[in-house]
Every structure is written in structure tokens, then in C-alpha cells.
Amino acid sequence: MAARFVPLQENCMSDNTAQPPLSAGPAAPPGLAGLAITPADIEAAAARLAGVAHRTPARTSRQADLRSGAKLFFKCENFQRMGAFKFRGAYNALAQFDAAQREHGVIAFSSGNHAQAVALAARLLGMPSVIVMPTDSPAAKLAATREYQSGQRASEVVLYDRYKEDREAIGKRLAAERGATLIPPFDHPHVMAGQGTAAAELIDEVGPLDKLVVCVGGGGLISGCAVAAHARSPGIEVIGVEPEAGNDVQLSLAAGRIVKIGTPRTIADGAQTQAAGALTFPVIQRLVKRVVTVTEQQLVDTMRFFAERMKMVVEPTGCLAAAAVLEGALDGIRGQRIGIILSGGNVDLPRFASLIAE
Amino acid sequence: MAARFVPLQENCMSDNTAQPPLSAGPAAPPGLAGLAITPADIEAAAARLAGVAHRTPARTSRQADLRSGAKLFFKCENFQRMGAFKFRGAYNALAQFDAAQREHGVIAFSSGNHAQAVALAARLLGMPSVIVMPTDSPAAKLAATREYQSGQRASEVVLYDRYKEDREAIGKRLAAERGATLIPPFDHPHVMAGQGTAAAELIDEVGPLDKLVVCVGGGGLISGCAVAAHARSPGIEVIGVEPEAGNDVQLSLAAGRIVKIGTPRTIADGAQTQAAGALTFPVIQRLVKRVVTVTEQQLVDTMRFFAERMKMVVEPTGCLAAAAVLEGALDGIRGQRIGIILSGGNVDLPRFASLIAE
Numbered sequence: 001m002a003a004r005f006v007p008l009q010e011n012c013m014s015d016n017t018a019q020p021p022l023s024a025g026p027a028a029p030p031g032l033a034g035l036a037i038t039p040a041d042i043e044a045a046a047a048r049l050a051g052v053a054h055r056t057p058a059r060t061s062r063q064a065d066l067r068s069g070a071k072l073f074f075k076c077e078n079f080q081r082m083g084a085f086k087f088r089g090a091y092n093a094l095a096q097f098d099a100a101q102r103e104h105g106v107i108a109f110s111s112g113n114h115a116q117a118v119a120l121a122a123r124l125l126g127m128p129s130v131i132v133m134p135t136d137s138p139a140a141k142l143a144a145t146r147e148y149q150s151g152q153r154a155s156e157v158v159l160y161d162r163y164k165e166d167r168e169a170i171g172k173r174l175a176a177e178r179g180a181t182l183i184p185p186f187d188h189p190h191v192m193a194g195q196g197t198a199a200a201e202l203i204d205e206v207g208p209l210d211k212l213v214v215c216v217g218g219g220g221l222i223s224g225c226a227v228a229a230h231a232r233s234p235g236i237e238v239i240g241v242e243p244e245a246g247n248d249v250q251l252s253l254a255a256g257r258i259v260k261i262g263t264p265r266t267i268a269d270g271a272q273t274q275a276a277g278a279l280t281f282p283v284i285q286r287l288v289k290r291v292v293t294v295t296e297q298q299l300v301d302t303m304r305f306f307a308e309r310m311k312m313v314v315e316p317t318g319c320l321a322a323a324a325v326l327e328g329a330l331d332g333i334r335g336q337r338i339g340i341i342l343s344g345g346n347v348d349l350p351r352f353a354s355l356i357a358e
Numbered sequence: 359m360a361a362r363f364v365p366l367q368e369n370c371m372s373d374n375t376a377q378p379p380l381s382a383g384p385a386a387p388p389g390l391a392g393l394a395i396t397p398a399d400i401e402a403a404a405a406r407l408a409g410v411a412h413r414t415p416a417r418t419s420r421q422a423d424l425r426s427g428a429k430l431f432f433k434c435e436n437f438q439r440m441g442a443f444k445f446r447g448a449y450n451a452l453a454q455f456d457a458a459q460r461e462h463g464v465i466a467f468s469s470g471n472h473a474q475a476v477a478l479a480a481r482l483l484g485m486p487s488v489i490v491m492p493t494d495s496p497a498a499k500l501a502a503t504r505e506y507q508s509g510q511r512a513s514e515v516v517l518y519d520r521y522k523e524d525r526e527a528i529g530k531r532l533a534a535e536r537g538a539t540l541i542p543p544f545d546h547p548h549v550m551a552g553q554g555t556a557a558a559e560l561i562d563e564v565g566p567l568d569k570l571v572v573c574v575g576g577g578g579l580i581s582g583c584a585v586a587a588h589a590r591s592p593g594i595e596v597i598g599v600e601p602e603a604g605n606d607v608q609l610s611l612a613a614g615r616i617v618k619i620g621t622p623r624t625i626a627d628g629a630q631t632q633a634a635g636a637l638t639f640p641v642i643q644r645l646v647k648r649v650v651t652v653t654e655q656q657l658v659d660t661m662r663f664f665a666e667r668m669k670m671v672v673e674p675t676g677c678l679a680a681a682a683v684l685e686g687a688l689d690g691i692r693g694q695r696i697g698i699i700l701s702g703g704n705v706d707l708p709r710f711a712s713l714i715a716e
Contacts, residue, residue: 057415059437062439078669079417079668079669081420231622304707306706307671307710309705310437311436311437311441311670311671311672311703312669312670312671313665313669313670313671314669345669348664349665349666349714349715350715352665352711352714353711353712353714353715354710354711354715355711356707356710357707357708357711357712357715
């Protein structure tokens with residue numbers, strides 16, 4: 001039986017962080033010992049999400065196949081509830097709160113999809129949520145987060161000035177005042193396991209794959225997906241994709257330790273993380289073959305491809321994995337069966353319009 | 359056994375038009391006698407299309423349900439091959455050509471989705487296609503049509519000046535020269551039966567419906583869908599939607615005969631037909647409860663809704679049915695189960711960008 005030591009997350013407040021259950025699941029496959037999650041955690045997450053999260057479609061495109069020389073399967077998490085895979089991890093985490101945690105609710109910091117994911121999951125589970133967002137968040141994201149909280153007691157969006165205020169201090173104060181539990185955006189085993197259900201569904205639907213290509217921000221999605229993919233499709237190669245401007249995980253793999261970079265300038269806002277997590281990075285080291293990068297222009301071209309040929313809105317971060325495959329950043333793919341996770345579709349409409357009109 | 363008298367289409371050249379087989383299928387349900395197609399024709403079309411056309415997803419949206427007060431099921435023909443339902447009818451028609459017809463190939467007139475549908479279906483079936491398009495067709499549509507024809511012997515796009523030349527004369531000359539068969543865009547039983555498979559798939563997937571809402575151009579889609587829907591979901595109400603500026607079928611139903619109007623000015627280019635067909639109109643009279651209209655602004659608002667909330671590109675014509683439901687043009691829908699056909703997603707990207715950015 002694999003020991004599952006789960007260290008505290010560095011970006012969590014230790015007192016109020018949801019802890020994974022200590023009961024050990026079924027034996028982990030070889031090579032997974034010591035990692036934060038096992039295939040059994042993904043199965044348990046899938047059971048919690050059944051009937052709550054969308055089983056998003058896996059789409060194919062002859063144009064994309066012609067262009068890449070491979071057989072591509074796109075997992076459409078842009079069609080997930082609240083518009084991104086983040087709902088999977090947030091719901092899987094909140095669904096495991098005990099009675100006291102549910103009573104006092106959840107706190108999350110996010111200007112992105114994690115905010116909306118936690119707000120929606122909390123409402124569905126009948127608990128309060130406090131989402132801490134910067135004052136300069138896009139109005140549409142603020143509105144969407146408040147909409148997901150609507151009618152939920154004691155739920156609110158707390159704004160802070162990211163240039164003047166310390167969000168950690170705000171979080172500590174709120175957590176102390178309310179006894180609420182912080183759920184971080186990626187570095188948490190329940191979040192990671194929830195995200196992995198996307199890859200599990202894809203392979204269950206389309207069969208074994210040669211490669212699975214996944215965008216990398218903090219590593220929550222790719223770590224969960226890597227565990228799920230290796231369990232379901234032995235021998236699969238899992239490949240990460242970062243924006244060229246924000247290749248911290250590529251650097252980290254080369255260095256053999258977590259490398260922190262300045263906030264990257266990229267349109268892929270979901271990949272603007274400065275470093276992988278203490279829980280996600282070991283999974284990436286063990287199960288991800290390599291990380292490649294794509295340029296901003298390749299992201300825009302891929303976004304246009306999706307709109308024009310596949311009639312879908314995919315946000316810039318959601319285009320990372322596909323851009324690597326369609327724009328030639330990956331070699332050795334000819335004739336292969338390749339899964340591609342499209343992570344989300346939440347992009348402001350005027351911004352989307354201006355990007356595709358270029 | 360229902361007699362199936364199929365009159366010649368008024369917009370076909372009689373000598374070279376593909377004729378439906380005269381063998382009678384299973385007995386038609388009551389009320390369908392004398393119509394151009396029966397439920398058995400839809401089943402036969404579905405068998406021909408199996409593994410060739412996409413079984414497009416039926417999507418749902420909580421936002422759309424909240425807004426309408428009904429439970430909505432969107433049939434995503436924007437994800438169909440070549441981007442619209444038209445592939446179904448074209449392939450179903452061409453697949454029934456005999457050896458001589460296949461040798462000499464197909465002719466179609468179209469500046470829209472029918473052109474691409476016939477070009478693609480012909481290539482898949484290994485026959486030549488001649489597509490007659492106006493010189494001022496959008497460059498993207500010309501390019502797409504030629505792309506679908508590529509590598510196919512004797513296939514070409516023939517351009518004509520719609521202000522100076524007579525396309526009927528061009529068609530007659532080409533048909534005589536080549537012995538090719540004309541497939542009209544809607545007024546043909548094989549085309550109508552093919553289009554009906556969209557509704558058949560939707561109801562097979564989601565179960566019986568109270569209403570099915572379908573856009574109306576020449577009536578090929580709604581007539582096929584009405585036959586399929588009444589056979590699968592007895593008591594269903596089939597409702598047509600036209601742009602306010604081009605309500606010829608609404609006028610025709612009121613008049614009890616086919617009313618022809620001037621070419622309507624609307625962004626819904628697939629509904630710019632001037633009159634329903636001699637074969638489609640009797641089906642609409644018999645099986646369509648009523649036709650409602652929506653404004654241009656409602657189409658734009660609906661297109662934006664799909665992009666923002668459902669992460670999909672839907673062309674203006676494809677928004678007609680949804681606009682009627684989401685913008686309040688239909689009463690008596692509260693609590694009902696409603697199917698909505700999204701007919702296609704082929705809209706030039708710059709145009710799409712400018713419409714959603716408004």
C-alpha cells in the first residue's frame with residue numbers, strides 16, 4: 001500500500017486548509033508512490049462529479065488531422081460548467097468538506113476561472129463562499145462570480161488593491177473571522193484529482209492514446225490528467241505546454257527543482273503563474289515527458305482556427321496544448337492518436353473579437 | 359400504403375434532376391399521405407449517413423433554461439461536417455445516384471452552405487461536382503468550396519455575374535454538356551429526408567419533446583425535421599422561425615399558397631430565399647404549427663449569447679430558432695421540453711467578430 005504523505009501547501013494557510021482523508025485507497029501503480037494523488041483518487045472524484053459536472057464532448061476535426069498528420073481528440077472543457085475545467089477540482093474539494101467546514105464555508109483567491117468555479121461549487125453544495133479578487137479584475141468576471149454566489153448566505157466578493165494590500169493578510173483575517181477553509185487554485189490533492197477526471201473521461205470515450213497534451217499553469221490540470229492517463233493508457237506520453245514568455249515549469253524540470261519566475265506577460269492568463277506547486281511539481285517530474293512552449297502569435301492563430309473551423313470559442317490558455325500540436329511545436333506525432341485538453345472558453349467577448357479579427 | 363407522388367421541382371431542370379425511387383416504403387403514418395417524404399425516408403437517410411455525417415452533440419445551458427423558463431436542447435449542426443446541416447441532405451441525395459449519374463456528376467447553384475455540402479459529398483462519393491456561384495461570393499466560401507473539390511476529377515467552381523448572366527441558362531448548358539444531375543438546395547425529397555435526420559438524432563438522444571423550433575429558408579430543414587419529429591414524438595409542435603424581413607413562409611401559411619417575396623435584407627443569409635418549395639410547402643402546411651419571426655437585433659443578441667455563454671460560433675441563420683425562444687417570441691413554453699436546431703456556424707470571422715463586438 002503506497003504511503004500518501006501530503007505536505008502542506010506553501011500558498012495555503014495551514015490552520016484552515018482542507019486536508020485529504022488519511023485513509024489509504026487501493027494500491028497505487030508502480031511509480032506513483034509518494035505523490036499527492038493516485039488513480040483511485042481520480043475514480044473517487046469522478047464518482048462525486050457524476051451528474052454534477054458536464055461530461056464534455058471529445059471532438060475531432062479533419063482539418064486539424066490534416067494539418068498535424070495525427071489523429072486528434074479535443075476534450076472540450078470550454079463547454080464545462082462555468083466555462084472551464086476548474087469546476088471539476090473545486091467541486092471535488094468542496095464536496096469533501098465535513099459538516100463544520102460546510103457551515104463556515106470556503107475562501108478562494110483568484111482573478112480567473114478558479115473564482116467562478118469555487119463560487120458555483122459552493123452554491124451547489126449550499127455553503128457560503130468568499131472570493132478575494134483584485135479591484136482591477138475584468139467586470140465580466142466579477143459579475144459572473146457574484147452571479148454564481150447569488151442567493152447564497154454570507155457569500156461575497158472581497159476586493160483588494162493588488163498594488164497596496166497584502167492578499168495573504170486579508171485571507172488570514174477573513175479565515176480567522178469566519179473559520180472558513182481556503183481552497184487554493186491548484187496545489188491541493190482534491191483539486192488535482194478533480195482536474196484529472198477530464199483526461200479519464202477523454203480516454204474512456206476515445207480509447208488509448210499515444211500522447212496527451214495539456215496546458216500548464218500551476219500544474220493542477222496536468223498533474224491530475226497525468227495520473228489518470230498513465231492508469232488508463234499505459235505507455236502514454238503526457239506533454240505539457242506553456243507560453244514562451246512563462247516557461248517556469250520547463251525551467252523547473254531542467255533544474256530539477258521548482259523555479260519561480262516573474263509574472264509572465266502573456267495573453268494566456270491562466271498560465272501566468274510564477275511557479276508550480278509543491279504537490280503538483282513532483283507529479284510532473286515523475287509523469288510528464290516534457291514541456292514545450294508556444295508563442296503568443298501561435299495562440300492567436302489557434303484561437304482563430306477553433307472559431308473558423310471548429311466553431312468554438314477557446315480562451316488563450318485553452319489554446320496552448322492545441323497550438324503546440326497544430327503549429328509544429330511537437331515532433332514525432334505523425335500517425336499517432338493524440339488527446340488535447342482545451343481547458344476553457346472564458347474570454348471577454350470584445351477581447352476575443354479583436355483577437356480573431358486581426 | 360401511401361401513394362408518393364413527387365412533382366418536378368420548379369427550380370430544377372426536369373431532364374437531369376435526380377428522381378426519388380418509386381418503390382413505396384412502409385405505410386406512412388396518418389396525415390402524411392401525398393407528402394414528398396415519409397418517416398421511412400428519414401430512416402433510410404440515417405442509415406446512409408451513419409459513419410459519414412457527424413452525430414452532432416445536443417447541448418444544454420442552465421442560463422438559457424433560466425432565461426426561457428423551459429428546458430432547452432440545442433442540436434449543434436454548427437459542428438456538422440462543412441459547418442452546417444446541409445451536408446446531410448446533399449450526401450443523402452448524391453448517395454442515391456445510379457452508376458451513370460455518378461459518372462457524370464452533380465451540379466449545384468449556391469452561394470451558401472449548399473455549395474460546400476455538395477462539393478464535399480461529391481468528393482466523398484468519388485464523383486465530379488460543378489458548383490455555380492456568383493462572382494461576388496465571399497472569398498472564404500469560394501476557397502472552402504474549391505478545397506472540398508480538391509483532387510476530384512472534372513470538378514470546378516463556375517462563376518457568373520448575378521447582375522448580367524442567367525444562372526438557369528448556365529446550368530442548362532453545363533448539364534447538357536456534361537450530362538450532370540442538378541441537386542437543388544431544398545426542394546428535393548432526398549435533400550429533405552437527409553435534413554430530417556438532425557431532428558431524428560436529437561429526439562433519439564434527449565427523448566420526446568413538447569416543441570421543436572427550426573429556422574426556415576426554403577423549407578428543406580423544417581420539412582424533414584417535422585416528418586421525423588412527428589414520427590418520434592407524437593403530439594410535438596413544430597415551429598418555424600423566419601427573419602422579420604423575410605417572412606415569406608409565414609405569409610404563405612396565412613394565404614394557403616406559396617407567396618414569393620423580394621430578396622429579403624437580413625443578416626440571416628441562409629433565410630434569404632424568396633419562396634418555399636413545391637415539395638417543402640405542403641409538408642410545412644401539414645406539420646408545422648406556426649411560423650414566428652425575429653428581428654435582426656435579436657439575431658445578433660443570440661449570436662452573442664452563444665459565444666459568451668455556450669462558447670460556440672453560430673451563424674446568423676443558425677440563431678433564428680434560438681432567438682425566438684430566448685428573446686420571447688414564443689409563448690406557452692414555460693416548463694416545456696424544447697428542441698432547437700442550430701443550423702450552422704459558417705460566418706466569416708471578421709464579420710462574426712464585428713457582430714459580437716457591437
